[in-house]
Amino acid sequence: MAQAPAPTFDDTFHDAFATLLRWRRDVRRFRPDPVPEALIETLLRAAHQAPSVGNSQPWRFVRVRDAGRLDAIVADFQACNARARSQQPAERQLAYGALKVEGLRDAPVQMAVFCDDATAQGHGLGQATMPETRAYSVVLAIHTLWLVARAHGLGVGWVSILSPDTVTRALDVPEGWRFVAWLCIGWPDQALEIPELETAGWQARAPRALVLER
Numbered sequence: 302m303a304q305a306p307a308p309t310f311d312d313t314f315h316d317a318f319a320t321l322l323r324w325r326r327d328v329r330r331f332r333p334d335p336v337p338e339a340l341i342e343t344l345l346r347a348a349h350q351a352p353s354v355g356n357s358q359p360w361r362f363v364r365v366r367d368a369g370r371l372d373a374i375v376a377d378f379q380a381c382n383a384r385a386r387s388q389q390p391a392e393r394q395l396a397y398g399a400l401k402v403e404g405l406r407d408a409p410v411q412m413a414v415f416c417d418d419a420t421a422q423g424h425g426l427g428q429a430t431m432p433e434t435r436a437y438s439v440v441l442a443i444h445t446l447w448l449v450a451r452a453h454g455l456g457v458g459w460v461s462i463l464s465p466d467t468v469t470r471a472l473d474v475p476e477g478w479r480f481v482a483w484l485c486i487g488w489p490d491q492a493l494e495i496p497e498l499e500t501a502g503w504q505a506r507a508p509r510a511l512v513l514e515r
C-alpha cells in the first residue's frame with residue numbers, strides 16, 4: 302500500500318514544539334469545568350500512537366467515575382502520603398507537608414493507567430531480558446497523552462503516592478493488569494512555566510541532562 306508523502310517539520314513547528322515541551326506541567330490544581338468527551342478521545346488516540354516494545358501496545362486506561370471507587374483511592378492516597386511524609390528526614394517533613402501532590406478531588410477526569418502484562422501482542426519481542434519494557438511502553442503512552450493534553454490547554458497530574466494493590470483491587474481490573482499511573486486530567490487553574498516543586502523549593506530542574514562520554 303503506497304504511503305502518503307512523509308511530512309517535514311519547519312522551524313515554526315520546531316519552535317512551537319519546544320514551547321510545548323517547556324510549558325508542559327504536572328498539574329495538581331484544576332478548574333471544575335468539564336472536559337469534552339471528544340477531547341478525551343483525542344488524548345487516548347494520541348496515546349495509542351506511542352512506541353511500544355514489540356509493538357505490544359500494553360497500555361490499558363480505566364476511566365474512574367464511581368464515587369465509591371474514587372473515595373477508596375483518596376483514602377489510599379492519604380494513607381500513603383502520610384507514610385511517605387513520615388519517611389522523609391525530619392528537616393524535610395514540614396516542607397513535604399506543604400506540597401500539594403495530587404488533584405484527586407480537583408480534576409473532572411480521573412484515569413488509572415495499567416500495563417497488560419498478560420497481552421500476547423508483540424509475541425514477547427524485546428521483552429525476554431527486560432520485561433519492564435512493557436511498563437516503559439505504557440509510560441511513553443502517558444507522556445504522549447500529557448503533551449497532547451497540554452497542546453489543547455489541558456492539564457495532567459500524575460499521582461504515584463498510591464499502593465498498586467489497593468488501586469488494582471478497587472478498580473477490579475482483569476488479571477495480569479499492573480498499575481502504572483493515576484492521572485488527574487482537567488483545565489488547570491493556572492499555566493505555569495516552572496515546575497511547582499521548583500517554585501516550592503523542593504527540587505529544581507538541573508540545567509541539562511547528565512551525559513557521559515565513553
Ligand SMILES: Cc1cc2c(cc1C)N(C[C@H](O)[C@H](O)[C@H](O)COP(=O)(O)O)c1[nH]c(=O)[nH]c(=O)c1N2
Nearest residue numbers: 325326327329401402403459460461462496497498
Ligand atoms: C513517574 C512519575 C510519578 C510522579 C510524577 C511524575 C512522574 C514522571 N509527578 C510529577 C512530578 O513531580 C513532576 O513531573 C516534576 O516535579 C517536574 O515538574 P513538571 O512535570 O515539569 O511540571 C508527581 N507529582 C505529584 O504531585 N504527585 C505524584 O505522585 C507524582 N508522581
